Amino acid sequence: MTDQTTAARSDTRxxxxxxxxxxxxLGSVLNPINSTIIAVALVPIGNAFGAPPSQTAWLVSALYLATALGQPIVGRLIDIFGPRRLFLLSTSLVGVAGIVGTLAPDFGVLVAARVLLGFGTCAGYPAAMALLRSEAKRTGHDSPAGVLTALAVANQTIAVVGPLLGGLLIGLGGWRSTLALNIPLSATAVALGALRLPKQPSTGAAARGRPTAQLDLPGMGLFAAMLFSLLLFLMNLHAGSWYLPVIAVAAGAGFTVRELHAETPFIDLRVLGGNAPLLATYGRALVAYVVSYAFLYGFTQWTEEGYGLSPFHAGLVQIxxxxVGIAVSVTVGRHGGILGKLVLGALGQIAACALMLTLTAAGPxxxxxxxxxxxxxxxxxxxxALQNSVYFQAEPERIGSSAGLLRTFGYLGSMVASSATAASFGERADTAGMHHLAWVMLGAGVLYLLITVFDRSLRRRSAAPAEPARTA
Incomplete structure (x- = not known):
């Protein structure tokens, strides 16, 4: 009886x-809910402040600029100190941003609130990936397929429910209610994190002494300068911004030199450079998000201004x-292969973009x-597929920063999408602009397919014996 009890406790552990x-x-969906809920709020906010689509695009870019900068940095801090402290601090900022945005007296303050919101949502996804790795190490089962699928389904659910929820909130309390939503979300996330996240660092890096020595502050600063100037250039594509790519190249060169010689680099370029499959995954993430976010913001704005739907009905169209997204995630999540998921996604993008080219304001x-x-x-x-790729391709001790970099490349794609949307629409989201945007999206979809089919590492991964999926 004692042996059975001991065995039962061992199984529980x-x-x-x-x-x-x-x-x-909840932590992982804070960013997608704020990324998507704003889609139906852009037009009402623009009307309230007299801002055309070329200006309201900054509400999208501000969040992604902050998140693209913050996610790999916060991810690295999670690798060192563990997820708990970073999760609590970061998600607290979400509530502060909700208060600032709700009370924003002008457009500039609203943009600032979105920047703060971006930094506040940085910890959720890297913390989740770090916890998955920690639990895999503790349990000895390196195949959390059920949890990975659940994370993807949660993000898909929020990403698409967001526009409908935004339309409902705008109908009930105006566009400011879409910012106020972050206050209870933040409070709930902080409470859950304080009660349930492990108090000890899961990675053990901080426990080895002098954790601050693990921080490559110069590398982080150069990375931020490189990314900030690059993203600003993407949002200001004109001759007067010539100095921004120059700054980005100079900062990038400095960053490369620093990381190749640092004892504990922020991003180990030598290891990353030798991990071609992970680099290919980051490239796929960039072009995939160009398509998905151009659709989310561009198509939604067109349905309101070009087709004449209300914010609520524009969100309803996305249901x-x-x-379908949930059904596909659940279905393909049962299979261990990655290549098939990527090819399916690539072909789906191309087909959807082709359909966008057939839409007109007078169409059914x-x-x-x-x-x-x-x-x-x-x-x-x-x-x-992208989430699974990083989980299996990244070094275990750098899973937090690797997951953060996946989001960073995705947000680079979203910045390209935001810039393309602003350039395509100009002062009004009309049908001609939507078709122009659809051609850009189609080109990105074709590139995504090419990056996938020529990646031999995906075939090797698909040929490997699939590990049994385990649900949480």
């Missing part, structure tokens, strides 16, 4: 800690994408949800 799932889920209403249905296929397949 080796099971994934289900208490971690709620804070992991089919939510349903049923065409709008049809496009959303087709876009649901890559939405459900790509995010799961």
């Amino acid at each position: 080796k099971a994934f800690d289900r208490r971690l799932v709620p804070p992991m889920m 089919p994408m939510f349903l 209403l049923w065409m709008l949800p049809l496009v959303a249905v087709v876009f649901g296929i890559p939405q459900g397949s790509n995010s799961l």
